[in-house]
Amino acid sequence: MTNPEKSAGVKDIAQALKISLGTVDRALHDRPGVSPKTRDLVLKTAQQLGYSPNLAAQALKLNRRLSVAAVLPKHISHFFDPLREGIRYAAGAAVGVNLSLEFFEYPRLGSGDIEAFRRATQKQFDGVIFLPGDARKYEPLVKKAAQDGIATMCVGSDAPNTERIGSVSAHASVSGAIAAELLSQNLTSKAEVAIFTGELSTLDHVEKLRGFAAALAVIAPHLTLRPALESHERPREAYRQALEVMKEKARPSGIYISTANSMPVLKALDELSLLGKVKVVTTDLFRELVPLIESGMVLATLYQRPFTQGKVALENLLLHLLRDRKPQPILQLAPHVIFRTNLCLFETRVGTSQDEDIEAELQTQ
Amino acid sequence: MTNPEKSAGVKDIAQALKISLGTVDRALHDRPGVSPKTRDLVLKTAQQLGYSPNLAAQALKLNRRLSVAAVLPKHISHFFDPLREGIRYAAGAAVGVNLSLEFFEYPRLGSGDIEAFRRATQKQFDGVIFLPGDARKYEPLVKKAAQDGIATMCVGSDAPNTERIGSVSAHASVSGAIAAELLSQNLTSKAEVAIFTGELSTLDHVEKLRGFAAALAVIAPHLTLRPALESHERPREAYRQALEVMKEKARPSGIYISTANSMPVLKALDELSLLGKVKVVTTDLFRELVPLIESGMVLATLYQRPFTQGKVALENLLLHLLRDRKPQPILQLAPHVIFRTNLCLFETRVGTSQDEDIEAELQTQ
């Protein structure tokens, strides 16, 4: 039994067994060129002595250098800017790796994303972080990347059943379910509710719809759900649809907007003088939304924590790249429910958050 | 201009200037024994070359060893166990430090806490993480610790205007305000609401009361607040008070329990067949609460993220101890609002979460 204050290193094991450092190293790492007997002996004494490798020394010697690409859209910037910052933050916090990070941008989901991904995977990066819009389209590309030895990590949404090494996103169906619960709490009598979504080919949006509908059915039988309104992320379309549906005599009393593209809908409501009369739950947080939440015109918004998503995505990618390649971790973050009363904790980040805001970002991550 | 792929090190600077490594190091670290001229020259070229120190090498050479104590109560375990785990997690993730962590325990807040803190600060730790119950009583102790060169970090609550190097807690007044908003959403007509609190000498509890009352006044003028009920964390007392107040003819329609000690109150409600009829918002999450949230008997609970609190507390303490001692960061985490619909994301941790649950912990941190 040695000094328990100081954890043992390879040297200690070698001394204890009167063998060389090289042998100890080989045994510990299951490398060829060591007899089974000595291997077991080393492993056992390592256990006994409480061996734990000095990570700093390990990192120094190995001198790993990794290159990672992040392929993300420019829009919507209030979501992807903090996400990128989360990635940068995690990159800065990474110790013992010489990490080179390259960002690839494309205008928006569905326009140039596949091409950007292809461009990124052609340069031999060690890992690529990307947002799978239409997941099906990425299947062959991710497969090819995996064959080329490029680890791919989904962020913002998932591409299930592909060779990606993991994914990080806000839990979509739970987001939808929370929206349903909030509306049910605020609409006590029989009423109709509507959901405005973006693109039902995006897994994330289907899941939100699913979660919303399911929760309504279970906990709010007094609320009936209208057919989902798909705006395809086009503001005009969303505005038109909102005007149309809200002008009806039997208009919905509650609305869930499951995409960040909520302003057109809110504008329509405003013009019809329905803001505040109709209960609205939105998604994400951005500058224009702030006064609406503060004044109670919007009941709540479901914050998808883009900074944390980016941070966690890179952290896990590095874990995969540096340590043993484990089975795919599918992380689904708990969305933050932002009301007018806790808005202040998130408000610092509504602008494209810069520099000093990192402290604040960390506070609510 | 050198290869931009690889960031420059001390060696590169030395070579560029044809001076020795020692001089470069002295200049970079503003150590004595270097002429102002060469110092500036080194600093300038460091800038030009994009010098960034190899943290692994730095850590290896410095071989810092730090000792940290965490002084926390045994009860309530569903809060402090995950908090301790968060501390352990951060300790495990710390690279380049030989960290020795020692836990001090005492039965509960107010019984043995001061003594435990004193015991911990007598052994010369580099840092101490503790929960300031009655903050006033800690003032002289924290001052003494600071004089002895021990960095103290508050967790769970804060001890303002003391020499602690920082604090991490859930934002208390916002917690109270959210509770008010939830009740106001669920009680639309004129009604009374009650708040059950623990100890009004604890800053955290006063703040929750403050936030609750303030938000009620602003956004829910139709709700009137009864005088706060202080249980002093005694279950019997809470139960008695609950029975008494809920038996009245003009009983409250909404209840906010701002302490984890909510079961006695819920038991009283159950016995009076008021569960589900009275709107209840609780604090924290533990096994017994789960079915009540699932069934809608409890509207929501405000989760104070103990794991994250512990993790962040140690992370910041280490930051202070290793890097430059910065001004005190007061971190107030955004509490998670847990409804029946997002309960599933938090449920994994209701037992005293063990081993494998870390992944889940991280998911919702």
Place this chain on the structure above:
DNA sequence: TTGAAAGCGATACCAC
């Protein structure tokens, strides 16, 4: 004021 060199702990290469 500056230079040279030893070593932190783990790894990998080359002898034997």
Place this chain on the structure above:
DNA sequence: GTGGTATCGCTTTCAA
């Protein structure tokens, strides 16, 4: 199969 040893980049001590 095993032992010795140079090396990663930085800090620090000792000489000059």
